[in-house]
Structures are given as structure tokens and as C-alpha cells.
Amino acid sequence: MAQYRVVSGSVALITIQNPPVNALRAAVREGLFNTIKRASSDPQVRSVVLSGHNGTFCGGADIKEFGNVSLPGPHLVEIFQLMEDLVKPVVAAIEGFALGGGLELALACHYRIGHSKAKVGFPEVNLGLFPGAGGSQRLPRLVGVPAALDIIITGRHVAAGEALKLGLLDRVIDQNTVDAAVTFSKIQKCTSPPISGKPLDNHRLGNRPCPPLENMDAFFEEAMKRVHSRARGAVAPITCVQAVRGAATLPFHKGMELEKMLLGTLFNSAQAQASQYCFFAERAGARWSMPSGARWDTCKAKPISTAAVIGLGTMGRGITVALARAGLSVVAVETQEHQLAEAQRAVSRMLKGGGRVSYSPDLQAAAEVDLVVEAVFEDMAIKEKIFKQLSEVCKPGTLLTTNTSTLDIDRLASCTRDPQLVVGMHFFAPAHIMRLLEVVYGPRSSPEAVATAMQLGKRMGKVSVAVGNCTGFVGNRMLKPYLEQANFLLEEGATPELVDAALEEFGFPMGVFKMSDLSGLDVGWRVRKEEGLTGPGVTAGQPMRIRHGRRYSPLGDLMCEEGRYGQKTGSGWYLYDKPGGRVARSDPWLRNFLEQYRARHGLVARRISQQEVLERCLYALINEGFRVLEDGIAASPQNIDAIYVFGYSWPKHRGGPMFYASQVGLARVLEGLNHYHQAHPDVPHLEPCSLLRRLVASGSPPINKWSEVVKGHRSQL
Numbered sequence: 001m002a003q004y005r006v007v008s009g010s011v012a013l014i015t016i017q018n019p020p021v022n023a024l025r026a027a028v029r030e031g032l033f034n035t036i037k038r039a040s041s042d043p044q045v046r047s048v049v050l051s052g053h054n055g056t057f058c059g060g061a062d063i064k065e066f067g068n069v070s071l072p073g074p075h076l077v078e079i080f081q082l083m084e085d086l087v088k089p090v091v092a093a094i095e096g097f098a099l100g101g102g103l104e105l106a107l108a109c110h111y112r113i114g115h116s117k118a119k120v121g122f123p124e125v126n127l128g129l130f131p132g133a134g135g136s137q138r139l140p141r142l143v144g145v146p147a148a149l150d151i152i153i154t155g156r157h158v159a160a161g162e163a164l165k166l167g168l169l170d171r172v173i174d175q176n177t178v179d180a181a182v183t184f185s186k187i188q189k190c191t192s193p194p195i196s197g198k199p200l201d202n203h204r205l206g207n208r209p210c211p212p213l214e215n216m217d218a219f220f221e222e223a224m225k226r227v228h229s230r231a232r233g234a235v236a237p238i239t240c241v242q243a244v245r246g247a248a249t250l251p252f253h254k255g256m257e258l259e260k261m262l263l264g265t266l267f268n269s270a271q272a273q274a275s276q277y278c279f280f281a282e283r284a285g286a287r288w289s290m291p292s293g294a295r296w297d298t299c300k301a302k303p304i305s306t307a308a309v310i311g312l313g314t315m316g317r318g319i320t321v322a323l324a325r326a327g328l329s330v331v332a333v334e335t336q337e338h339q340l341a342e343a344q345r346a347v348s349r350m351l352k353g354g355g356r357v358s359y360s361p362d363l364q365a366a367a368e369v370d371l372v373v374e375a376v377f378e379d380m381a382i383k384e385k386i387f388k389q390l391s392e393v394c395k396p397g398t399l400l401t402t403n404t405s406t407l408d409i410d411r412l413a414s415c416t417r418d419p420q421l422v423v424g425m426h427f428f429a430p431a432h433i434m435r436l437l438e439v440v441y442g443p444r445s446s447p448e449a450v451a452t453a454m455q456l457g458k459r460m461g462k463v464s465v466a467v468g469n470c471t472g473f474v475g476n477r478m479l480k481p482y483l484e485q486a487n488f489l490l491e492e493g494a495t496p497e498l499v500d501a502a503l504e505e506f507g508f509p510m511g512v513f514k515m516s517d518l519s520g521l522d523v524g525w526r527v528r529k530e531e532g533l534t535g536p537g538v539t540a541g542q543p544m545r546i547r548h549g550r551r552y553s554p555l556g557d558l559m560c561e562e563g564r565y566g567q568k569t570g571s572g573w574y575l576y577d578k579p580g581g582r583v584a585r586s587d588p589w590l591r592n593f594l595e596q597y598r599a600r601h602g603l604v605a606r607r608i609s610q611q612e613v614l615e616r617c618l619y620a621l622i623n624e625g626f627r628v629l630e631d632g633i634a635a636s637p638q639n640i641d642a643i644y645v646f647g648y649s650w651p652k653h654r655g656g657p658m659f660y661a662s663q664v665g666l667a668r669v670l671e672g673l674n675h676y677h678q679a680h681p682d683v684p685h686l687e688p689c690s691l692l693r694r695l696v697a698s699g700s701p702p703i704n705k706w707s708e709v710v711k712g713h714r715s716q717l
């Protein structure tokens with residue numbers, strides 16, 4: 001786990017060996033502890049070089065061990081102190097990544113040499129933690145408080161060049177880093193004054209004071225204010241500020257005590273567990289499977305080097321940028337000339353002149369590409385026509401994909417020569433920024449087509465999740481009951497402000513009504529018209545608030561009839577200073593409108609609590625998540641949670657809807673749904689689904705055991 005060799009006559013080379021990222025699990029900690037002691041007492045050894053096996057220095061503490069209440073083996077703090085106190089100089093040779101505990105390890109060394117492609121950072125904040133093995137105390141002493149706080153709070157990866165400028169690395173080189181680190185100590189040894197034997201105190205960060213900072217109180221007050229406004233209820237970022245403040249104001253040993261105390265408050269917290277669950281959920285999508293039994297490890301992706309994007313509205317432009325950035329040569333097709341010219345300018349701006357993109361008004365331009373992404377208007381008839389044409393135009397074997405967010409993939413596949421080559425690639429706006437990609441397989445999609453789309457998602461840096469074909473797939477299907485509840489709550493007496501405040505306090509960056517205003521109320525209106533829920537021919541003679549025997553809220557339709565589409569028209573659920581305005585203000589018109597609506601329908605407004613808002617909106621969404629699992633549309637709760645965290649801004653520190661349900665307690669969710677369904681029997685989305693009932697009846701197993709219950713449940717359906 002930590003290999004020990006004496007090289008160049010006098011240098012102890014310690015190499016961490018724990019593939020794939022050399023995480024510091026118990027055996028590695030044990031190995032480090034023993035080899036440092038050995039280097040200390042080995043008379044042949046004058047200096048030490050610390051490196052990582054296979055081009056990766058160290059990816060930090062082993063996150064899989066964190067569930068363990070008492071971590072076995074020596075503690076990282078103890079190992080790092082042992083290393084810092086060594087009388088022989090220790091040089092970290094950093095290749096690949098030095099992250100989290102890996103960077104803390106490097107900071108406990110006396111010198112750090114990095115490869116030019118190396119990256120360092122403290123991503124702990126993304127795991128609901130902060131650098132709690134000395135990192136929060138040593139980094140500010142090395143690079144100063146502002147730079148350290150920025151690195152710790154953002155969790156960003158710092159490139160070698162920047163790390164050198166900050167003083168985090170002593171040298172950056174392009175050659176073999178380990179050889180350079182060994183030579184570094186040898187060469188220094190031959191010159192005057194030599195490293196070996198030189199007093200190392202200034203290189204022991206624990207012995208150094210923090211560089212002074214003017215207006216320290218004001219600096220930290222400002223930092224805390226910023227963090228509070230951005231953290232959306234997450235505690236870890238606040239702790240980062242507290243710990244760095246400790247480094248700036250306390251002697252090292254006192255700062256370490258503070259760090260330990262703060263880490264103790266986070267380590268086993270619900271937020272830390274949720275964030276760490278998200279880390280693994282993000283990666284779980286890569287191990288996809290289909291109901292046919294096809295899997296990620298048995299299917300080979302086709303090589304893709306050229307692609308066409310059909311339709312250059314907002315989504316098509318973003319998709320073009322994402323594909324071009326992934327190194328593909330892209331043909332961007334738009335039949336409307338003015339739109340094509342505008343898109344060309346927008347895409348070039350986003351790509352800053354880079355990327356290989358050509359433009360055409362003619363579908364024929366897609367004839368020779370390996371893959372097509374259709375991103376035209378959400379209209380089945382138009383899409384069917386395009387798929388038919390593509391099937392005739394494209395060379396045999398071209399993968400035909402659609403960016404539809406709700407429509408039936410199988411119907412599109414049936415318009416083509418080779419339905420097995422058709423899959424959905426559902427991007428999220430803005431497509432070149434949002435991390436999520438839903439890869440939708442229909443009953444006839446081939447495993448190879450799914451593997452290819454998944455592989456392409458990875459190349460684009462997306463969190464890709466393979467899902468089955470149904471209206472809305474996973475994300476939008478679950479969103480529907482959530483939106484529905486929000487509208488019902490308005491009918492019953494809530495305001496958009498009340499609903500949004502509850503959801504924002506929960507951790508969403510935007511409440512449901514602000515989000516609707518941003519994405520445009522007309523989008524849902526169009527979908528509801530397609531579904532036959534609203535429109536002139538539908539509403540005549542029907543009760544306004546009932547569709548197909550179920551409760552229906554026409555509020556969104558009425559808003560659109562008033563021309564209130566949201567930000568784009570300057571008014572929606574809120575008022576904006578102009579069309580395209582971004583700052584939402586309460587609108588007295590809406591208050592009147594709701595009062596009149598309630599009066600017209602004999603509804604009496606009641607007081608609605610934030611708790612009811614959360615339970616009605618979130619439990620309805622979660623309930624649909626269980627149905628998605630039950631139907632086999634998503635393969636696991638982890639896949640659903642990844643979709644919600646990376647596509648719908650579900651707060652990471654809440655772990656995704658299914659994880660949240662497990663934290664709240666399945667029995668409590670079931671009880672809540674039963675309660676609300678009794679009060680609203682005409683709302684089927686509030687009726688607890690059978691899988692949830694069955695899970696509760698099985699004693700509410702932990703989330704990683706749900707799949708066993710799902711399997712048993714499906715076999716009985």
C-alpha cells in the first residue's frame with residue numbers, strides 16, 4: 001500500500017499504491033506511517049520523496065470508509081505531523097491529482113514539486129466536509145488567507161501553473177516528476193546551503209504564522225455573508241470560513257483543536273452523508289443496464305467523430321457547443337436562414353472561435369455523419385417528418401438521436417429504417433453547461449446505440465443516466481406532480497412567494513414559480529394543449545377544474561391566456577421591470593387574480609404552512625420516483641437522484657429526492673402521502689404507490705437495498 005525503496009543512494013522513495021486514485025484507506029495510512037518511521041531511522045537515507053503510483057499522487061481520504069464511525073488504522077493528522085516533524089527533508093512529487101487528504105499530505109511535506117498537468121485542490125466542501133486533517137490550518141499559512149479560503153470554499157481544482165504562482169507548489173516541471181523530485185534533493189544537497197541537514201523550520205507549515213491580513217474582521221464578516229447567501233442551507237461552506245478564521249487568528253495547535261471540533265460536527269451529519277451519497281450516485285450512472293440484461297460492461301460503443309445537430313434554437317446551439325468542445329466535427333443544420341445566421345454568431349461566440357463547426361440550411365449535410373441529434377421544436381409531427389428524412393439521407397449505421405423532453409422515442413424510431421439505431425439524448429438547458437444527460441432507450445434501441453450515447457455523454461463531461469421510454473422519462477415525469485401540487489396550493493390559499501420561499505429554504509436555487517417564469521409558462525401550456533388538457537376545443541362544456549375525472553388546475557393556462565409567459569413578457573407569477581427582466585417582484589395583479597379565481601370557484605383560502613408546501617410538493621415528486629422504479633424506467637434510486645441533483649438543481653446536501661425520502665423515513669413519507677390523499681382523493685399523484693408501501697412493510701431497508709425489494713415487487717406484478 002506504501003512502497004519503500006532507497007534510490008540514488010540516499011533518497012527514500014515512498015510510493016502510495018491504491019488504484020485507481022490512491023485513496024488513503026486504512027492500509028495506506030498504516031503503510032505511510034510505517035515507511036515514514038523507517039525513512040526516519042534508516043541511516044542510509046538523507047531525504048524522502050513521496051509519490052503516487054500510476055501517475056496519480058493521491059485522491060484524498062477514502063470516501064467509502066466514511067460511514068465507519070471509528071476509522072481503523074492511524075489517523076491522518078497523526079501521520080501528517082510525523083512527516084512534518086521529520087528531520088530529513090520530505091519532497092512531494094505530484095503527478096495527476098493531489099486532492100483533499102492528498103493535498104493535506106503534500107502540505108505536510110517540506111517541498112512540493114508538481115507536473116505541469118497536475119491539479120491540486122480541496123473538494124471536501126462537495127462532500128459536506130472541509131479539509132479537516134490539517135489542511136484548513138496549513139494552506140492559509142502557505143498561500144495567505146484570501147487564496148486559501150477561495151480554494152477551500154469553492155472546492156475547485158487548481159492547475160499547476162496557478163498553484164506555482166500562489167506558492168502552493170515550489171516547482172512545476174514537464175518531465176518525470178519523481179525523477180525531478182529525487183534530483184531536486186540531490187542537487188540541492190551538492191550546492192550550498194544543502195537541503196539535507198538544512199534547518200527545515202520555515203518549511204514546516206505548522207511552525208509558520210499566517211501571512212498578516214489587513215481588515216481581518218471585515219474580511220471574514222464579508223466572507224461569511226457571501227457564504228450564507230450562497231450556501232442554500234449547506235453547513236460545510238460556513239465551517240470552511242470558521243476553520244480558516246481559526247488559522248488566521250490562533251496558534252497552530254489551537255487551530256488544529258478548532259478544526260477537530262468543527263469536523264466532529266460535520267463528519268457524521270445528515271448533510272455529509274447526503275453529499276457523499278451524491279458523489280457515488282454521480283458515478284453510478286456509468287454502470288447502466290437495460291431490462292433486456294444488456295449492460296455497460298458487455299456492450300461496446302461505436303466510435304463517433306462527426307455529428308449533426310438539427311434545429312438551432314437555444315437547445316440546438318448549446319448541444320452544438322457541447323459536441324464541438326468534446327472534439328467532434330459538427331454539422332449544424334437549420335432550415336430557417338435568419339435563424340441559421342443568428343445561431344452561427346451565437347455558437348462562434350460561445351466557442352470563442354474554437355471548435356470544428358460547419359453550418360447548412362439543408363438536411364442533406366448530415367449524410368455522412370456518425371450521429372445526429374435532432375433538436376427541433378417539440379412537435380411530434382415535425383419530428384416524425386425529420387426522422388423519416390434522416391433515415392433516407394444518412395449513411396447506413398448513423399445513430400439517430402432526439403433531444404425531446406417528453407415525446408415517445410419508439411414512435412420516432414418507427415419512422416426510420418433502423419429503429420435499433422434510435423435513442424433519446426435529453427439535454428438540459430443550457431446544454432453546454434448543465435451536467436445532466438438522460439439517455440433514453442426505447443423497446444427497440446440496441447445496446448450498442450445506448451452504449452454509444454452514454455460514451456458520448458462522458459466525452460462531453462456529462463453525468464449520463466440511461467432511462468426507459470415513457471412520457472417525460474424520469475426527470476420531467478417526476479416534475480409533473482410537483483408542479484401540479486404547487487398550482488393546487490395557490491388555489492387553496494398560498495401565494496407564489498410562500499411556495500417559493502419554502503422551496504428555496506429547503507435548498508433549491510429558485511422556487512417553482514420563479515423557475516416557471518424563467519423557463520416560460522408557454523412551454524407547459526403548449527404541452528398541455530398537445531395532451532388535450534386545454535385549448536378551445538377541449539374546455540368548452542367541461543368543468544374547468546376537472547380533467548379525466550381528476551382534479552386539474554387551469555391557473556397556468558389562464559395566465560398564458562393573459563399573455564403572462566414569465567420573464568420573457570415581463571410578467572408571469574411575478575412582475576419584472578421589463579420583458580427579459582430578471583428581478584422578480586410581487587405582483588398585486590396576481591393577488592387579485594387569485595382572489596377572483598377562488599371566489600369564482602367557491603374556494604376558501606386557508607393558511608398554508610411551509611411544511612405543507614414541502615410535503616405536498618416533494619412527497620408527490622418522490623411518490624412518482626417510486627413509480628418510476630416500480631415501472632423499471634430508472635434502474636436505481638441513485639440514478640433518479642443523479643438526475644435530480646445534476647438536472648433539476650436539487651440541493652446536493654439533501655442527496656436527491658429518493659435519498660431525502662430515506663433520510664426523512666419511508667414510513668413518514670407514506671404517512672404524509674396517506675394524509676394528503678385522504679384530504680384530496682381526486683389527486684391520484686398523492687396516492688402512495690405500491691412499491692413505497694412494500695418498502696415500508698419490509699421494514700424500510702437502507703437505500704442501497706431497495707433494488708432487492710424492487711426486483712421482488714416487479715416479479716409479482
Ligand SMILES: CCCCCCCCCCCCC/C=C/C(=O)SCCNC(=O)CCNC(=O)[C@H](O)C(C)(C)COP(=O)(O)OP(=O)(O)OC[C@H]1O[C@@H](n2cnc3c(N)ncnc32)[C@H](O)[C@@H]1OP(=O)(O)O
Binds near residue numbers: 132133
Ligand atoms: C465524530 C467523528 C469525528 C471525525 C473523526 C474522523 C476523522 C476522519 C478524518 C477525515 C479527514 C478528513 C479530511 C480529508 C478528507 C478527504 O480527503 S475527502 C476526499 C477528498 N477527495 C475528493 O473528493 C476526490 C474525489 N475524487 C475525484 O474527484 C475523482 O475521482 C478524481 C480523483 C478527480 C479522478 O477522476 P476520474 O479519473 O474521472 O475517476 P473517477 O471515475 O471519479 O474515480 C475512479 C474511481 O475511484 C473512486 N474514487 C475516487 N476518489 C475516491 C476517494 N477519495 N475515495 C474513494 N473512492 C474514490 C470513484 O468512486 C471511482 O470508483 P468507481 O465508480 O467504482 O469506478
